[in-house]
Every structure is written in structure tokens, then in C-alpha cells.
Amino acid sequence: MITTETKDAIIPHQVLKGKQALVVGIANEHSIAYGCARAFHELGAELAVTYLNDKAKPYVEPLAQELEAQVFMPLNVSTAGEVEAVFERIKQHWGAIDILVHSIAFAPKKDLEGGLLECSAEGFAQAMDISTHSFIRMARLAAPMMPEGGCMFAMTYYGALATPYASELLEKHSISMVAPTSLSKQSIDAGFHAMA
Numbered sequence: 001m002i003t004t005e006t007k008d009a010i011i012p013h014q015v016l017k018g019k020q021a022l023v024v025g026i027a028n029e030h031s032i033a034y035g036c037a038r039a040f041h042e043l044g045a046e047l048a049v050t051y052l053n054d055k056a057k058p059y060v061e062p063l064a065q066e067l068e069a070q071v072f073m074p075l076n077v078s079t080a081g082e083v084e085a086v087f088e089r090i091k092q093h094w095g096a097i098d099i100l101v102h103s104i105a106f107a108p109k110k111d112l113e114g115g116l117l118e119c120s121a122e123g124f125a126q127a128m129d130i131s132t133h134s135f136i137r138m139a140r141l142a143a144p145m146m147p148e149g150g151c152m153f154a155m156t157y158y159g160a161l162a163t164p165y166a167s168e169l170l171e172k173h174s175i176s177m178v179a180p181t182s183l184s185k186q187s188i189d190a191g192f193h194a195m196a
């Protein structure tokens with residue numbers, strides 16, 4: 001069992017003090033993004049947190065308050081201008097960021113229900129746009145705001161393995177493994193790291 005004393009010995013306190021992190025993908029306390037944000041907060045980072053829309057806001061707002069998030073904004077990556085607005089606000093507030101967490105995924109319900117052969121091109125494209133290409137859009141805006149380097153995280157799960165079901169393929173969005181891997185190659189000169 002990891003006691004507080006053991007944890008303190010393993011993880012130095014406040015190693016992220018003075019670092020700023022944008023965390024995208026908190027829906028509730030079970031979200032992977034919430035776990036990331038809480039860990040960053042415990043380690044001393046300052047946070048910017050987004051919520052999907054007005055329906056999601058009441059669930060996310062108490063968590064953002066608990067995490068003492070300095071920036072709390074709506075972000076639907078499918079809504080034109082919202083990604084840019086978040087980065088603009090962060091630029092005004094902090095000027096730079098050190099960490100980006102992209103922990104979002106979506107696929108239309110009808111495309112999750114059938115087998116892969118039933119998956120529509122539109123549904124597949126929407127899933128890839130929200131779950132994967134939005135990471136590239138965010139990385140493009142985040143990179144110039146990491147002048148001293150930084151880390152960008154995206155989530156995946158054995159995405160490159162073959163899977164018999166469209167739902168599994170879409171939920172595990174295999175392409176999401178490719179984006180961070182390719183970005184990480186590009187990022188060596190740019191000074192940031194991209195990970196999945």
C-alpha cells in the first residue's frame with residue numbers, strides 16, 4: 001500500500017510548481033483528464049480546464065474549482081473558433097504553457113452500434129476529427145506557446161491492433177496513436193514532446 005509518506009518519498013513535492021497545464025477532456029470525476037489534472041495540481045502546476053458545453057458545465061465546474069483552475073472555458077472542438085479562443089485566453093493569462101492534455105473522444109451512436117462494415121464514412125470522419133485531428137490543431141497552437149519546451153499528451157489504447165468491431169475501433173481510435181508519434185518526431189527540433 002502506498003502511504004502518504006511513501007508517496008512523498010517517491011514523488012517529490014511540487015515538481016510542477018511554476019508550470020502551467022491545459023487539460024481538455026474532463027466530463028466528471030471518473031474522466032482520465034480529471035486524474036491527470038488532479039495529479040498536476042498536487043504536484044504544484046497551475047491549471048486551465050475546459051468543459052464541452054452548457055450541459056457539461058455543472059459537472060465540470062466543481063472539479064475545476066477544487067483544482068483551483070485559473071482558466072475555465074467551454075471547448076467543443078467541432079465549434080469553429082473555440083480552440084483558438086481557449087489558446088488566446090491562455091496566452092493573455094499566462095503567455096505560455098508547459099503541458100497540454102488532450103483526452104477527448106467521440107463517435108456517433110449509430111456508428112458505434114453496428115459492426116465495422118456498417119460504419120458510415122461521415123461517422124468515421126467525425127470520430128477521427130474530434131478524437132484525433134483536434135489534437136493536431138491544439139498542438140499547432142500549443143507549440144509556439146512552449147518556448148522552453150513542454151509536453152503534449154493524447155490518450156489511446158492498443159489502438160493499432162486489429163479489432164472486429166467498429167465501436168472498438170472508433171473508441172480506441174487507432175489513428176490517435178499515429179498523431180502523437182508523428183508529432184513527437186517533428187517535435188525534437190521544436191523542443192516539445194508529444195506522447196500517447
Ligand SMILES: NC(=O)c1ccc[n+]([C@@H]2O[C@H](COP(=O)([O-])OP(=O)(O)OC[C@H]3O[C@@H](n4cnc5c(N)ncnc54)[C@H](O)[C@@H]3O)[C@@H](O)[C@H]2O)c1
Pocket residue numbers: 024025026027028030031032033051052056075076077078102103104105106130131155156157171172173
Ligand atoms: N476509458 C478507457 O478505458 C480508455 C482507454 C483508452 C483510451 N481512452 C481515451 O481516453 C480519453 C478520455 O476518455 P475517458 O475514459 O476519460 O472518457 P470521458 O468520457 O470522461 O472523456 C471523454 C471526453 O471527451 C469530451 N468530448 C467529446 N466530444 C468533444 C468535443 N467535440 N469537443 C471537446 N471535448 C469533447 C467529453 O466532453 C469528455 O470530457 C479518450 O480519448 C478515450 O478514447 C480511454
